[in-house]
Amino acid sequence: MEEYMFLMHVYVFALAIFVGFELITKVPPTLHTPLMSGSNAISGITIVGAILSAGMEQFTISTILGLIAVAFAMINVVGGFLVTDRMLKMFKKK
């Protein structure tokens, strides 16, 4: 069962890479900076792991690491989405 789950994750990983390639080749060069800051925000998804670590019942070293990880990931989420929006607001056609 363990091996099966792992294979499923590899499966998902491989397919997601292909989806990523398909989508991102279509992003025009003019949007490359917002694409990077936006993808920074999305990589803040590590917040999920950080929350699971910081929210444990017992306070251990894992909690401390989780706490810092929550802060790091949240910088990405909040900073990334907001700055991307700030940039995209400026892109106007004539």
Next chain:
Amino acid sequence: MKIAIEITYLVSSILFIFGIKFLGSPKTARKGNLYAAIGMFLAIAATLLDQQVLTFEWIIIGALIGSIAGLIMAVKTPMTGMPQMVGMLNGFGGGASILVALSEYFKKNPNYPVDTGMPFNLPVNEGVAIILSILIGGVTFTGSMIAFGKLQGIVTGKVVRYPLQHPLNALLVLAVVVAGVFVVIDPTMMNLVLAISVISLLLGVLLVLPIGGADMPVAISLLNSYSGIAGSMTGFVLGNNELIIAGALVGASGIILTNIMCKAMNRSLMNVVLGGWANAGSASSSTSSTSSPKGDVKSIDSEELAMLLDSVSSVIVVPGYGMAVGQAQHAVRDLVNLLEKKGVKVRFAIHPVAGRMPGHMNVLLAEAQVPYDKLLAMEDINDDFNNTDVVIVIGANDVVNPAARHDQNSPIFGMPILNVDYAKTVIINKRSMNAGYAGIDNELFFYPNALMYFGDSKDAMTKLVNEIKNL
């Protein structure tokens, strides 16, 4: 509840995918960003409902600190500082991954903090995922901080060399691999896990330090990709599909951008990562001094330039890093508006590696309210230089050096360039005659149709605008 959480993760992943899809056009991009943000909100909400989450105070403290820091960064960073900000965000992504991986390692260890005497069984795939998460996350974290430092001017933007650079790095990677194998075989070796962490952090510094300032578009893109892959690896550690998907999307994005940047410089990724251009420069320095272009450089002042521009019908502006450094984007916009009022057709030609990150020039000009449809990519405008009256190059150098087309001894030979020399007249705004990043002379400055317009980009453009108004 578990099923509901998983379904929320699925919905959130789909929102990420749509978010990136909508980023494919400036018209829908803002909506895309919003979709991704909603996806993130759902993922966080679902995780808070997980039965593993029992205490909230540490989560709230961390989230508050991170949110406030992120908010300040997002609001305060000027558009010229975007490369630094993206550099730093890459780092925090990697940092979160290494922290979560370490945290998971300690969590899974039944003999920590209290020795229970229970055996520590870590499945091979989880062990490998933890090691990779630590390695990639660690390299991304410190590497990005160095990249940030270089862009901010805290760390030297020059190519830094240190003795035994390549053997040392190879040895450190090997050490991580060997230590990793031992940890997977016997997960109780906590000291090795810590050693892997320290080496990974050190590797980030050593790998990014040699990369020069103008190679930063490649470095930033590559670190962007690493931060995504680190996230995916964390997904493998946790067995969470959403992390795997989101990380893979970001990883793919970074790899594509890295590839575009490398192609635009006609260099292999290896060459950039190993700090290659300085090699080429030093090797050919003896030959380049003999073959360096000789002749007269003609310069033009703002008054003459204003008169010249009074009688033209088409202008192409080529911005480079110098425009960003001088914060000249608003003055450039004023110039463009003024020329357009006179009926001149004005467009911008953007080289893919202009500036310090992909799309850097586009964001600066968008900030100055230049419509994005006036900004053309290299391949879309390169044939138009032939029938253009005046090209104004603002703070760009290597990307307009014609030596890239014909001089086989030039370190930049083969790099795709903007064919500005094909225009009737080329105006080059620069502060001085100093060589560009590649450290080579630009023969364009000696061409009969080239005129140097010396000065800081902002001052020079403001002066020019005033002269045109006074005509």
